[in-house]
Structure formats: C-alpha cells, structure tokens
Amino acid sequence: MKNIKNKLSIATCTLLGGASQQAQSGEAVDNAWDLDSSLLYYSEADDRVSVTKAMAFLTGDISSEDSVNVNLVLDTMSGATPTGAVRSKTSGVSSFTGASGASSNIAGGASTDRVKFSDTRLGIALTWNHGWDRLSTISYGGSISVEKDYQSYGASINYSSDTDDRLRTYTMGLATTYDIIYRKTDGTPEPMSNVEDNNIFSDGERYSYDAIFGISQVLNRKTVAQLNYTISFSDGYHTDPYKVISLVQLVGDTDDGSYTFSELERFFESRPEDRLRHTLFTSMAHQYGDSGETVHLTYRFYTDDWGIQSHTFDMHHRTPLSESSYIEPHFRFYQQSAADFFMHSIRYESVNQELPRYASADYRLDDGTGLTLGLEYGAQLSGGRFRVRFDYINWQYEEAEYDETKAFVLQVSYQKLFD
Amino acid sequence: MYKQLLLVASICTALSGCSFYNAADEAFTMQNVEPWQRDILARDDMQLDPDVMRTFADEHIYFSKEASTGGRGVGGGGCGCN
Numbered sequence: 001m002k003n004i005k006n007k008l009s010i011a012t013c014t015l016l017g018g019a020s021q022q023a024q025s026g027e028a029v030d031n032a033w034d035l036d037s038s039l040l041y042y043s044e045a046d047d048r049v050s051v052t053k054a055m056a057f058l059t060g061d062i063s064s065e066d067s068v069n070v071n072l073v074l075d076t077m078s079g080a081t082p083t084g085a086v087r088s089k090t091s092g093v094s095s096f097t098g099a100s101g102a103s104s105n106i107a108g109g110a111s112t113d114r115v116k117f118s119d120t121r122l123g124i125a126l127t128w129n130h131g132w133d134r135l136s137t138i139s140y141g142g143s144i145s146v147e148k149d150y151q152s153y154g155a156s157i158n159y160s161s162d163t164d165d166r167l168r169t170y171t172m173g174l175a176t177t178y179d180i181i182y183r184k185t186d187g188t189p190e191p192m193s194n195v196e197d198n199n200i201f202s203d204g205e206r207y208s209y210d211a212i213f214g215i216s217q218v219l220n221r222k223t224v225a226q227l228n229y230t231i232s233f234s235d236g237y238h239t240d241p242y243k244v245i246s247l248v249q250l251v252g253d254t255d256d257g258s259y260t261f262s263e264l265e266r267f268f269e270s271r272p273e274d275r276l277r278h279t280l281f282t283s284m285a286h287q288y289g290d291s292g293e294t295v296h297l298t299y300r301f302y303t304d305d306w307g308i309q310s311h312t313f314d315m316h317h318r319t320p321l322s323e324s325s326y327i328e329p330h331f332r333f334y335q336q337s338a339a340d341f342f343m344h345s346i347r348y349e350s351v352n353q354e355l356p357r358y359a360s361a362d363y364r365l366d367d368g369t370g371l372t373l374g375l376e377y378g379a380q381l382s383g384g385r386f387r388v389r390f391d392y393i394n395w396q397y398e399e400a401e402y403d404e405t406k407a408f409v410l411q412v413s414y415q416k417l418f419d
Numbered sequence: 420m421y422k423q424l425l426l427v428a429s430i431c432t433a434l435s436g437c438s439f440y441n442a443a444d445e446a447f448t449m450q451n452v453e454p455w456q457r458d459i460l461a462r463d464d465m466q467l468d469p470d471v472m473r474t475f476a477d478e479h480i481y482f483s484k485e486a487s488t489g490g491r492g493v494g495g496g497g498c499g500c501n
Contacts, residue, residue, distance in 0.1 A: 316469075413470075
C-alpha cells in the first residue's frame with residue numbers, strides 16, 4: 001500500500017538520477033524495502049569482450065522523510081580488445097602491454113592489433129533522499145568504483161520540486177567525479193611517444209563536473225514526458241593509456257582500393273586535456289489501447305567540443321500477456337560523428353615528419369551507427385517481480401580498423417518487495 | 420489555389436483517420452489530471468524509467484562502446500571500460 005501511495009504522489013517525480021521511487025514526507029515508516037538483483041552477461045562476437053555483471057540495488061525508508069538507495073555492482077571482464085593498431089602479423093613490435101588488466105605479452109611476430117585482458121570492477125553507490133518540504137526532495141549521493149587500473153570517486157546533489165498540483169516537477173542536480181587512470185603496470189605512457197621507447201609518466205587524473213536541469217510534466221491521464229539539459233566539463237587525463245595508433249605506408253593502388261597498410265612504427269594515442277559536453281534528453285511514457293499497452297520513447301542529442309555529435313532514439317513497447325505478465329520488444333538506434341582527432345592511422349610522409357598533437361584510432365571515436373533489437377519477458381510473482389531480456393547489438397564504424405562490433409546481452413532480474 | 424487547399428484538406432482528413440495520428444493526438448493533448456485520476460500514471464510501467472537496473476546496465480554498456488553518454492541524470496562513478 002505504501003508503494004502505491006508513493007507512486008501516486010511522485011508520478012511526475014522520476015528525474016533524480018534514475019533513483020528508484022523515494023519516500024515522500026508526511027507518511028509513517030512501515031519498513032517498505034525492496035531489493036532488486038540482477039545477473040547480466042554481455043558477449044561480443046569474434047572472441048572480443050565478455051562481461052558478467054552482478055547487481056544488487058537496495059531501496060528503503062529510514063524515517064518518515066528519508067529514504068536510502070544502496071547500489072552494488074560487480075563486473076568481471078575478459079577477452080580481447082582492439083588496440084587501435086592496424087592489423088599486422090609481422091610488426092616490429094615484439095611485445096605490448098595489453099589493455100585493462102592484461103596478463104599476457106604478445107610475442108614478436110604475433111598479431112598485436114588486439115590484446116587479451118581480464119579485470120574485475122567493484123562499484124558502490126549510496127544515495128540519501130530527504131523530503132525537504134511537502135513538495136520538494138533533496139538527494140545526496142556518493143559513489144566509488146575500483147578496478148585494477150582505474151579508480152573513480154563521485155559525489156552528487158539533486159533537488160526536485162513539484163508544483164502544487166503535482167503535475168510538473170522541476171529538477172536541478174550537480175555532480176563531481178575524480179578519476180585516477182593508470183595501466184596495470186603503473187603510470188601512463190607519454191602521449192604520442194613511440195611504443196618501443198616505453199616513456200612512462202605518472203598516473204593520470206581527471207576532474208569532471210556535471211549540472212542537470214530538468215522538467216517533467218503530466219500531459220494527460222495516460223502520458224508523462226520529460227526534458228533534461230545536461231552540461232559537463234572534464235579536465236585532466238582523457239587519453240586511453242592502452243590505445244595506440246600506427247604510422248603506416250600505403251602499399252598498392254589507392255585508386256582502385258587494392259592497397260594495404262604497412263606498419264612502420266606505433267605510437268601511444270593522445271587526446272585533449274579537457275572536454276565540454278552538452279546533452280538534451282527527452283523521454284515519454286504513454287499508455288494506450290484496450291489491453292493497456294505502454295510505449296516508452298526517448299531521444300537524446302549530444303554534442304561536445306571534440307567534434308562529436310550524436311543522436312539516440314530508443315523505444316520500448318510493452319504488451320500485457322495477462323494481468324501479471326508482459327512481453328516488451330526493444331529498439332534502439334544510435335548515430336555519432338567522429339572526433340576531430342580520430343584517424344585510422346598516421347600516414348608516412350617523411351623521415352622526420354611532425355606527428356599530430358592529438359590522434360586516436362580508437363574505433364569508439366569514429367563515425368558510426370549502432371542498432372539494438374531486443375525482447376523482454378516479465379512476470380509478477382508473489383512478493384516479487386521477475387524479468388528476463390535478450391538484446392542483440394550491432395555497431396558499424398566508417399574508418400576504424402575494426403569496423404564492426406556485434407554483441408548480445410542476456411539479463412535476468414528479480415525484485416523482492418518487503419512490505 | 421483552391422486546388423492546393425483542397426489537397427491539403429484531403430491529406431489532413433486522411434491523416435486524421437489513421438490510427439497513428441489518433442495515437443499521437445491522444446498522447447500529446449494536454450489535459451488537467453486530478454489526483455484521483457492518476458491510477459494509470461502510478462503504474463510501474465508508466466514511470467519514465469520503469470526499470471532502473473536495466474537502464475543502469477544499458478548505460479554502462481553503451482558508455483563503454485560509444486563516444487557519447489548521459490542525459491538522464493548526474494552522479495555515479497566512471498570506469499575504464501574497453
């Protein structure tokens with residue numbers, strides 16, 4: 001009963017960082033806790049990355065005006081990831097320190113355009129939601145994420161306020177994050193230095209600051225919509241300490257496309273020391289039809305000063321199968337432009353040619369599109385909620401050496417309600 | 420001129436007859452909703468984020484593979500994902 005009352009009072013109040021429903025003021029505490037748990041398996045084709053993710057989200061009231069969220073995440077990652085180098089089986093690079101947590105060096109003569117890695121990540125996030133007054137809520141958040149070669153510490157504060165009729169909610173939030181980046185072997189390589197020189201600098205540090213302004217509005221009995229604007233600025237080390245870029249000479253006929261890349265040297269990549277991002281996010285939930293079908297639509301526009309622009313369209317369509325179960329197809333389309341400094345490789349021009357200040361061959365910074373098709377089944381069980389979903393994802397890139405990534409996601413979740 | 424107006428009127432009439440137009444019209448028409456009329460809006464599947472855990476996982480996956488991220492909220496930790 002408590003949950004239903006909460007949802008009635010916060011039908012428009014769902015902006016706060018995706019936090020689950022918060023207790024509103026003026027109600028007695030009746031220990032309404034719920035625990036959502038999930039196991040997810042992500043796997044890429046061609047023996048690329050695979051990840052097992054275990055999650056537990058605990059939500060509960062600690063007083064009539066306060067509630068808490070405790071989120072725990074444990075990721076186990078392994079596989080092989082592209083380094084950014086061109087595909088070469090006979091490069092002069094005899095060994096290469098691999099990506100995140102890599103445990104293997106690759107012998108001379110072997111392919112080093114991909115490296116094996118394995119890593120474990122533990123993430124903890126705490127949020128305290130406090131009823132400021134009858135219409136307003138303030139939330140304080142803190143998070144820690146640790147893996148073998150990356151640490152992240154975050155803090156946030158979010159404030160939301162309903163209008164008197166509770167049909168509109170205004171939200172404002174601020175967050176800051178401090179990241180420490182290093183290779184498993186400690187330190188970070190000198191940007192744009194030759195891999196064989198092995199010039200190692202100290203650990204990388206990055207400070208990020210985010211601000212969000214949002215509004216959500218009940219349009220009618222069956223529709224609620226949301227609009228968010230986010231601005232983010234980050235300062236410090238943005239380079240990926242494992243990624244490299246090849247200096248190449250073209251061999252063959254470039255006119256008819258029958259050429260190959262001959263790798264001469266290999267350099268560590270280099271990215272700018274700061275980044276300014278803007279994001280416009282819209283979302284809508286709507287119910288229609290005699291059987292109570294719901295559709296969730298989101299659209300996001302993103303732009304930053306690295307030259308990247310992206311459009312993301314996402315749709316979930318839920319159809320009830322019975323009073324307690326549903327089926328939900330998922331469609332997502334993503335398109336991004338390349339970063340200004342993205343390049344497949346550096347072309348050889350002369351013996352002492354000047355290298356660019358910033359250069360990256362990371363496929364994730366290339367022009368590209370992503371398509372997701374998925375299906376979820378959910379059922380309400382006694383005292384809980386069960387969901388299982390399968391998503392297939394295909395990313396295509398324009399120029400990157402590895403110009404396609406295919407992956408699937410399998411996630412099984414169960415939410416236990418303690419009333 | 421009259422033919423063009425007739426054409427526009429015909430297209431509008433055809434559109435108004437289709438279910439898509441009706442659905443969009445129903446979705447975006449602003450109406451006052453009294454507190455006792457919020458039963459549908461209070462449903463789990465009508466929350467703007469109906470599955471926080473699924474969204475969290477998806478955002479991590481797409482953050483790891485795409486150059487852009489965010490939009491729903493601020494806060495939370497980063498990672499050095501490949």
